[in-house]
Amino acid sequence: MDVNRHCVLFEHGTFGGPLLPETGEASSQGDISEHDSISIPLGLPPGLTVRNATRALPLFRPSLVSYSVEDFGQGRDSLPNAIYVSGDTVYVEELKQMAERFHICAAIFNLGNAHAHTDMTDLTSPRYQITMDGKQAARLVREIKADYLVPMHYESWHHSTQFGKELRQDFQEEGINDQMSLRHLGQSLLALDGDPENYSCKKCTFRTVNTPYVAVVVSDMMRHHARGNNEEVAACHYAIHGPQKKRKMVSGTPLSWQELQQVAPIARQGAVEQLLSLWKRQKDRSDLEPLWGDEIEYTLVSLDADRSRATLLLNQEDILRKEESQCSSAEEVEPWNEVKLQAEWARHMVEATPGEPYGGDVMDLLRVEGNMKRRYVVLSASRPIVDFFRRKLIGQFLSPDQHPVPLCVFPGLGEKGQFTLPESPDEASLEQICCPIPRYIMMTQNLLARRQRRVESYIPVFRDEQTETPFHDNSVSFEYPAEHPPGNGKEGHVHLDGIGLGVGNCCIQVTFQAPNEIEARWLHDQMIALGPVMLALTAATPIYKGYLVDTEVRWGRTSECFDDRTPEELATTPPRYSWNRTYISQEKPANMESKYPLTPMNESVKQRLLDGGMDEPLAMHYATILSRDPIVLNRTDLENFDLNGTGIFDVYYSTVWQHVRLKIPLTDDGPGWRVEFRPMEVQLTDFDNAAFAIFMYLLSRAITDLHLNFYVPIDQLGDSMERAQKRNAALEERFWFRRTGWSSAEQCERPQRQRRGCVNCCSKSTAHASPSCALLTADEIINGEDPKDPSSFPGLVNIVRAYLQYNNTPVMEQKKIMPYLDVISKRASGELPTPAQWMRSFVTGHEEYQRDSYVNEKIRYDLIQEIVRMEDS
Numbered sequence: 001m002d003v004n005r006h007c008v009l010f011e012h013g014t015f016g017g018p019l020l021p022e023t024g025e026a027s028s029q030g031d032i033s034e035h036d037s038i039s040i041p042l043g044l045p046p047g048l049t050v051r052n053a054t055r056a057l058p059l060f061r062p063s064l065v066s067y068s069v070e071d072f073g074q075g076r077d078s079l080p081n082a083i084y085v086s087g088d089t090v091y092v093e094e095l096k097q098m099a100e101r102f103h104i105c106a107a108i109f110n111l112g113n114a115h116a117h118t119d120m121t122d123l124t125s126p127r128y129q130i131t132m133d134g135k136q137a138a139r140l141v142r143e144i145k146a147d148y149l150v151p152m153h154y155e156s157w158h159h160s161t162q163f164g165k166e167l168r169q170d171f172q173e174e175g176i177n178d179q180m181s182l183r184h185l186g187q188s189l190l191a192l193d194g195d196p197e198n199y200s201c202k203k204c205t206f207r208t209v210n211t212p213y214v215a216v217v218v219s220d221m222m223r224h225h226a227r228g229n230n231e232e233v234a235a236c237h238y239a240i241h242g243p244q245k246k247r248k249m250v251s252g253t254p255l256s257w258q259e260l261q262q263v264a265p266i267a268r269q270g271a272v273e274q275l276l277s278l279w280k281r282q283k284d285r286s287d288l289e290p291l292w293g294d295e296i297e298y299t300l301v302s303l304d305a306d307r308s309r310a311t312l313l314l315n316q317e318d319i320l321r322k323e324e325s326q327c328s329s330a331e332e333v334e335p336w337n338e339v340k341l342q343a344e345w346a347r348h349m350v351e352a353t354p355g356e357p358y359g360g361d362v363m364d365l366l367r368v369e370g371n372m373k374r375r376y377v378v379l380s381a382s383r384p385i386v387d388f389f390r391r392k393l394i395g396q397f398l399s400p401d402q403h404p405v406p407l408c409v410f411p412g413l414g415e416k417g418q419f420t421l422p423e424s425p426d427e428a429s430l431e432q433i434c435c436p437i438p439r440y441i442m443m444t445q446n447l448l449a450r451r452q453r454r455v456e457s458y459i460p461v462f463r464d465e466q467t468e469t470p471f472h473d474n475s476v477s478f479e480y481p482a483e484h485p486p487g488n489g490k491e492g493h494v495h496l497d498g499i500g501l502g503v504g505n506c507c508i509q510v511t512f513q514a515p516n517e518i519e520a521r522w523l524h525d526q527m528i529a530l531g532p533v534m535l536a537l538t539a540a541t542p543i544y545k546g547y548l549v550d551t552e553v554r555w556g557r558t559s560e561c562f563d564d565r566t567p568e569e570l571a572t573t574p575p576r577y578s579w580n581r582t583y584i585s586q587e588k589p590a591n592m593e594s595k596y597p598l599t600p601m602n603e604s605v606k607q608r609l610l611d612g613g614m615d616e617p618l619a620m621h622y623a624t625i626l627s628r629d630p631i632v633l634n635r636t637d638l639e640n641f642d643l644n645g646t647g648i649f650d651v652y653y654s655t656v657w658q659h660v661r662l663k664i665p666l667t668d669d670g671p672g673w674r675v676e677f678r679p680m681e682v683q684l685t686d687f688d689n690a691a692f693a694i695f696m697y698l699l700s701r702a703i704t705d706l707h708l709n710f711y712v713p714i715d716q717l718g719d720s721m722e723r724a725q726k727r728n729a730a731l732e733e734r735f736w737f738r739r740t741g742w743s744s745a746e747q748c749e750r751p752q753r754q755r756r757g758c759v760n761c762c763s764k765s766t767a768h769a770s771p772s773c774a775l776l777t778a779d780e781i782i783n784g785e786d787p788k789d790p791s792s793f794p795g796l797v798n799i800v801r802a803y804l805q806y807n808n809t810p811v812m813e814q815k816k817i818m819p820y821l822d823v824i825s826k827r828a829s830g831e832l833p834t835p836a837q838w839m840r841s842f843v844t845g846h847e848e849y850q851r852d853s854y855v856n857e858k859i860r861y862d863l864i865q866e867i868v869r870m871e872d873s
Helices: 093-101 134-144 164-174 214-227 230-241 257-282 316-329 334-338 368-374 438-451 517-537 555-561 603-611 616-626 635-639 647-653 686-706 714-724 751-755 778-783 796-806 811-829 835-844 857-872
Strands: 037-039 049-051 081-085 103-110 115-117 127-129 149-152 292-304 309-313 339-343 349-354 389-391 402-405 457-460 493-496 508-513 660-663 674-677 734-740 772-777
Touching: 093 134, 103 134, 134 149, 134 164, 257 438, 257 603, 257 616, 257 635, 257 647, 292 368, 292 686, 292 857, 309 857, 316 339, 316 349, 368 686, 402 857, 457 555, 493 555, 508 686, 517 660, 517 674, 517 686, 517 714, 517 734, 517 778, 517 811, 603 616, 616 647, 635 647, 674 686, 686 796, 686 811, 714 734, 734 778, 772 778, 778 796, 778 811, 796 811, 835 857
Parallel strands: 081 103, 103 149
Antiparallel strands: 037 049, 115 127, 292 309, 292 349, 292 402, 292 508, 339 349, 457 493, 508 674, 660 674, 734 772
16 A cells, blocks of 8 residues: 555645745645645745655654555545644645545644744744644635544644634634544643554553544554654654643754754854843842742652562653643642642652742741642542642552652662563663653753763662672663663672663752842852752662662762763763852852862853843853753744743753752743752651751741851862762761851841841851851751850751741741751751661661672562551551
């Protein structure tokens, strides 16, 4: 069967490169009977160029657009059945000729009344329509006599001007509602009928639509999953799923590394101009309400009691789809408004946040733990509606033996063999673990392409009595291209050989809204100094690939596994995922900068920011981020460049992961200037997670209101971050911290601060002492040094307690907060173990542990079962 005769494809020239005809006039080739594709040329008023479909889509390989079928049958008037995929095209009269040659069983239209620049290299060029609106689509459906319409690509493209609500109205007015399936964000746009065994795919879950013919399109797309070609997989997933709910920048097809290199200069220019435009609009903004929130990532785990086995559950997509459906059908049910679920890089992870920001009063603080529990609630007939818990919000989409566990790193992640559910015919692979969002898929592939070397991160194994000598980890979890063969490991170390071993980890992040830009920049800088000690206190990662290791946090491993630096850059450029190298407040003390050059640094970018009005510290901060190469970018971000938009800037800024992030307001009516604190590891219970979130919020308020100064030199900060990653760092390491000079005399002497009792909180000896940084233990930083020494540091918990008192917080409300502060205090003193210490003790005390550093399946099962039991009890 001649497939090209049975699958007619019309595609807009945006994806096909420059398709300009010899003249600027409309094509006279109005008969489509001899052609497989009609392309609307970019850069001209509506005019037609006719050409072969296999040249229309360089990002969609020919085998993907020429659907391979054995027998597609006949339909109306004995015409051959066909599926029509519009691509990006406008309505033209010639299209109705399809009805004379084919029976169109399903019409898959790119809609949204989208408009794009005629020249993507000239962001001021005119814009032309490139996709149909609802009424044009309805007209074409009638004219080609299509049985069924599946709209797509209208959901969230920046160049779209018509969305779901407007399309529904048009379809209703045109009377084609019964022929149309309008999908919600995140739902599959295509579906399967018939035997699912014939059209199975590990990466996609399909919903049924009322036509068997769509399965033909899907079945061919499945072959591309099996091949694993990067561009095809990304294109396939996007074509099937479309933009996902609550995902960042998933509209459009991400560019490959080769394409990114070609557009990088203009992309960087666009990012700089968008940043300047945004900053000028927001630099004088004021938001007095101290809003804040947390983000907790959960590991999805399946517990098989019969086999005493714990496996990663690759079920993110199904959970998010069910949650969206539940939200849309139960909008008035309180928990669905209080919690949001979002995708993460790995399919075994789900992120949960409060539905709305918390406020600053004590009653809001006391809601935090309850909101975290609500993320786990089971909404079912067997549970009363008052029994809501945040984590169980996720659990309601799982079976009884499946659990969302606040586990930083799954103990068996990356080991040789099977460690996932569903199991795959071969060993678990990177393609299987990465969620099918094109942005994540292409970002991963571009990162590997840029680094020009395989993933290598080595962690020293924890040496026990029976640990092998020499110890070698020769397992390889993920496949490598032939030019980057796996090595034999490094003696005495566990070998992390895949991106998923770094990015597939969970943490807790807390974000605080500051009153304005000045206060946000000050808060940003003080949070930088707090990173090392808070990382050590929340340590929760003592096991990698089934072995106890001699470190206890994920930070360095994530940095190394998700590192895009070339071999030449390793010695001079910090990783994308790393601790901050810049302070940004104009009030920062002198001599805080590193003795090493700040890289990368594009001087023209820095100068443009300075010329645009930014001060030196802020320009340096943004310039070092915007000087990096983009590792993910959508074609539509460039085609529809908007100076007042944020798409390209956000691509750059969101793909540099420092341990503290300044967040500029993106809209006039959205959140204001914020600071995100990122280093902490997720804790094993909601109570502990709430304790660290509440403590960091109260400390942020004390820093802002009392203008506390915790600056340490950047190079000392880097030393402290290295110390924080060592085993038992919370008890055995020391961290650089400002011992004196942490509050200014000027601030203490302000009348408004005296009203809050700042003079008593910040003693005169401390306020006027010369600034001095020293190596302090976590206990000294949190609980304070010798109280008999008037120049000693009082401790962060004591500062928070004093802040509550001097902020006129009622005594009864203070008492309600104290149990959370006690967790922080007792962690630092050693009275309470860190999660890593507790897990290590559990393993070494297990009856099946052989003192050989190996954590077998039974131990892992019992460990995770105990974590689940602790939370449920």
